[in-house]
Amino acid sequence: MSELIPKHGGFRNLRSFQVAQQVYDGTVYFCNRFIDKRSRTHDQMVQAARSGVQNIAEGSLASATSKKMELKLTGVARASLGELLLDYEDYLRQRGMEQWTKDHPKAQKVRAARPQTVNWQLFEDRSDAELANIMICLINQASYLLWKQMQRLEQDFLNEGGFTERMYHARKQARDKQ
Numbered sequence: 001m002s003e004l005i006p007k008h009g010g011f012r013n014l015r016s017f018q019v020a021q022q023v024y025d026g027t028v029y030f031c032n033r034f035i036d037k038r039s040r041t042h043d044q045m046v047q048a049a050r051s052g053v054q055n056i057a058e059g060s061l062a063s064a065t066s067k068k069m070e071l072k073l074t075g076v077a078r079a080s081l082g083e084l085l086l087d088y089e090d091y092l093r094q095r096g097m098e099q100w101t102k103d104h105p106k107a108q109k110v111r112a113a114r115p116q117t118v119n120w121q122l123f124e125d126r127s128d129a130e131l132a133n134i135m136i137c138l139i140n141q142a143s144y145l146l147w148k149q150m151q152r153l154e155q156d157f158l159n160e161g162g163f164t165e166r167m168y169h170a171r172k173q174a175r176d177k178q
Contacts, residue, residue: 010060011056011057011059011060011061014056014060014145014149015145016056016077016142016145016146016149017053017056017057017060019138019141019142019145020049020052020053020056020077020081020142020146021053022138023049023052023053023081023084023135023138023139023142024049024050024052024053025123026049026123026131026134026135026138027045027046027048027049027084027135028046028049029123029124029131030045030123030128030131030132030135031045031046033128033131034091034128034131041087044083044087045084045087048080048081048083048084048087049080049081049084051076051077051080052077052078052080052081052084052142053077054077055073055074055076055077055080056073056074056077056146058073059071059072059073059074059076059077067153067156067157070153071150071153071154071157074146074149074150074153075146075150077146078143078146078147078150081139081142081143081146082143084135084139085136085139085140085143088132088135088136088139089136091128091132092129092132092133095128095129097128097129097132098129098133099133099136100133100136100137102140104133106130106133106134107133107137110134110137110138111137111141
């Protein structure tokens with residue numbers, strides 16, 4: 001039997017976390033540059049981006065004792081980024097700006113970049129339309145990665161069970177040895 005409390009908390013190595021961090025950093029930059037700091041939209045966008053990152057981390061840390069909580073928080077992260085996606089799409093639509101299709105050459109370039117290679121140069125000196133489109137690409141990438149992560153968590157739970165099952169089996173083994 002595996003240990004009762006397994007290794008957990010490796011969220012910094014998850015691509016979903018890395019991309020979500022880029023989304024958070026880019027959103028802070030975008031909002032500080034293009035959205036009035038006193039507006040509710042500014043706060044909501046930054047908080048949605050922050051929630052995406054924080055819930056990935058919290059879910060990963062909770063995974064040792066609750067697969068249910070890990071799955072739930074991963075879903076909350078995805079939902080927060082979905083809310084943020086709508087904000088960027090609204091920004092473009094309300095200003096009559098182009099939203100790139102997934103096949104747009106610039107969208108393909110953003111999608112091809114690995115999180116480790118994306119840096120502030122991706123954000124700086126861009127127009128609001130271009131930066132909003134870059135953020136949409138990154139959010140879609142993070143959302144896809146989170147969906148795949150949720151599917152894997154579901155499969156892991158079905159194959160390995162959860163903390164309560166491990167506790168029961170560990171206690172049963174301990175009793176059987178007595």
